[in-house]
Amino acid sequence: MYTKHKEETFVLNLGPQHPATHGVLRIKLTMDGEYIVNAEPVLGYIHRMHEKMAENRTYAQYLPNLSRLDYLGAISFSLAHCLIVEKACGIEVPERATVIRVIMAELNRITSHLLWFGALIVDLGGFTPMLYIFDDREKIIDMMDSITGSRLTFCYLRFGGVSCDIDDTFIAGVRDIVPYMRTRLKMYHALVSRNAILQERLVGIGNITPEMCRSYGASGAVARASGVKHDVRQAEPYSGYERYDFDIPMSTDGDSMARFSVKMEEMEQSLRIIEQAVKNVPAGAYRNGKVPRTLTPAVGDFYQAVETPRGAFGIRMVSDGSNTPYRMKLRSPCLSNLSLLPEVVEGMLLADMLAFMGSLDLVIPEIDR
Amino acid sequence: MNDIVSLLTPLSVHTPRFVTYTEKGWHLDALIVTERIIDATRVLADAGYTLETITGVDWPEQGNIELVYDLFHSDRRERAVLRVRIGRDGAEAKSISSLFSGAAWHEREAHDFFGVRFEGLADHTPLLLAEDADYHPLRKDYGAQANDVHQT
Numbered sequence: 001m002y003t004k005h006k007e008e009t010f011v012l013n014l015g016p017q018h019p020a021t022h023g024v025l026r027i028k029l030t031m032d033g034e035y036i037v038n039a040e041p042v043l044g045y046i047h048r049m050h051e052k053m054a055e056n057r058t059y060a061q062y063l064p065n066l067s068r069l070d071y072l073g074a075i076s077f078s079l080a081h082c083l084i085v086e087k088a089c090g091i092e093v094p095e096r097a098t099v100i101r102v103i104m105a106e107l108n109r110i111t112s113h114l115l116w117f118g119a120l121i122v123d124l125g126g127f128t129p130m131l132y133i134f135d136d137r138e139k140i141i142d143m144m145d146s147i148t149g150s151r152l153t154f155c156y157l158r159f160g161g162v163s164c165d166i167d168d169t170f171i172a173g174v175r176d177i178v179p180y181m182r183t184r185l186k187m188y189h190a191l192v193s194r195n196a197i198l199q200e201r202l203v204g205i206g207n208i209t210p211e212m213c214r215s216y217g218a219s220g221a222v223a224r225a226s227g228v229k230h231d232v233r234q235a236e237p238y239s240g241y242e243r244y245d246f247d248i249p250m251s252t253d254g255d256s257m258a259r260f261s262v263k264m265e266e267m268e269q270s271l272r273i274i275e276q277a278v279k280n281v282p283a284g285a286y287r288n289g290k291v292p293r294t295l296t297p298a299v300g301d302f303y304q305a306v307e308t309p310r311g312a313f314g315i316r317m318v319s320d321g322s323n324t325p326y327r328m329k330l331r332s333p334c335l336s337n338l339s340l341l342p343e344v345v346e347g348m349l350l351a352d353m354l355a356f357m358g359s360l361d362l363v364i365p366e367i368d369r
Numbered sequence: 370m371n372d373i374v375s376l377l378t379p380l381s382v383h384t385p386r387f388v389t390y391t392e393k394g395w396h397l398d399a400l401i402v403t404e405r406i407i408d409a410t411r412v413l414a415d416a417g418y419t420l421e422t423i424t425g426v427d428w429p430e431q432g433n434i435e436l437v438y439d440l441f442h443s444d445r446r447e448r449a450v451l452r453v454r455i456g457r458d459g460a461e462a463k464s465i466s467s468l469f470s471g472a473a474w475h476e477r478e479a480h481d482f483f484g485v486r487f488e489g490l491a492d493h494t495p496l497l498l499a500e501d502a503d504y505h506p507l508r509k510d511y512g513a514q515a516n517d518v519h520q521t
Contacts, residue, residue, distance in 0.1 A: 043496055043497055044495065044496065044497040044498060044499070047497040047498065049506055051482070051507060052506050052507060055507075084394070087391075087392070087394065212470075213419070214417075214419045215419075215469055215470045215471060216469075216470050216471035217419050217420050217421055217422070217469070217471040218471075228443060229443070230443035235443065235446045236446065300393075301393070301426075301437075302393055302394055303393065303394030303395050303439065303448070303450075304394050305394075305421075305441075312421070312441075314421055314422065314439065316422070316424060316437065316439065318426050326426070327424075327426045327427075327507075329422065329424040329437075331421055331422040331424075331439070335474060336421075336422075336471055336474075339470070339471050339473070339474045340470070340471075343470070368497055369497070
């Protein structure tokens, strides 16, 4: 709880253009010296009304929008859209395509987590890891680029499959990247995780309780670092995730360090999934050839959740039987994760809040939609 | 889930119904009497559910706006959906932000997009729209013409 230090308070405006918010997020802070009395996030600086856009284009035309929500974990977001349309239209997905989707989603998760790791350390004043992770991240992105044709805003998934098949070069590349990334992660731990400055800045800072997670609807690593064992990939398996053997990294500490450790461990688990998936990519079609050009789903509403790099993303789609959605609600994981910030940062030092925000792994376009 | 159904039934318009998860994506669906939404949410909150999101759907032909509450139980791995219907003119509902702190932002968003006011919600300032926004873009009668006016 906040205790008063001085008589006077002042207002400090953080953002919307501030390097530590990693995007156009503004936070209106009432300060008592270096201590935060009150924090109020001001959203909407990159609001594009994706939900209205959905209502005036067809299901296929909406595909590129999803990867513009979260430019770091685009595959998971388009996967949610494909899964919900496939569910509503009863489209079968070939085995090969579901495995390709998992490989791509997990590779994408690793690139996203790598950038979060680098950016967090930059927030704390260390620059070198950022250069290291860009090296690794670029290797993975190049591989994905060779198949999908884009680096970040992938529009690779299609209803009933994926747009292009993977080739032997890609599979060999993925096989090689798994042991490589394992040695790199070991190095990152040696370089950063036990560093005294990192410990000082993260341990015991920004405590989140499981009750808070429930009250605010927090998900992803934020919830798992606070002892809430929930991962959509295991709770409501989609795209064949039930076939892979992987653990849900957990912690009960609830501080920034716990979120750091959980996210680092998640990369290891993603490598495990990729390793299993790539070992046995089924032969056959990479795309269902019988998907009609114009899709008209059954009347009614549908829900689909997926585990994105940042938490549980959900789509609620209402169809009126026409070729455009009647309503498309995008449930953003970061919006819920950010909504607990004011409660957590009350009484915190300003510099600690920036480290705390780094541990939340926010992507602003996905909050603002 | 039957314990929840028996508690929700007196608060619902019809008896809550089970839906096929693989077809729809959730397990329990209940249309709640508009005034009883806080009680209905409390039933699920006490059972350990968490609020995922609140959203609206505009139905101009029926003259009402449907509010949809998505809730999830991480241990039981169950999803429940609560719905209320409110009139389009002077749309007002009761806020559940006293039960779920996270609801405040979802309700502010529903106010932005649908113009629904929430009784008990402290702050109705636009969350995602511009701070002087007086339009509600997800209402079906908000068309392309209105869109031109508000583009800056």
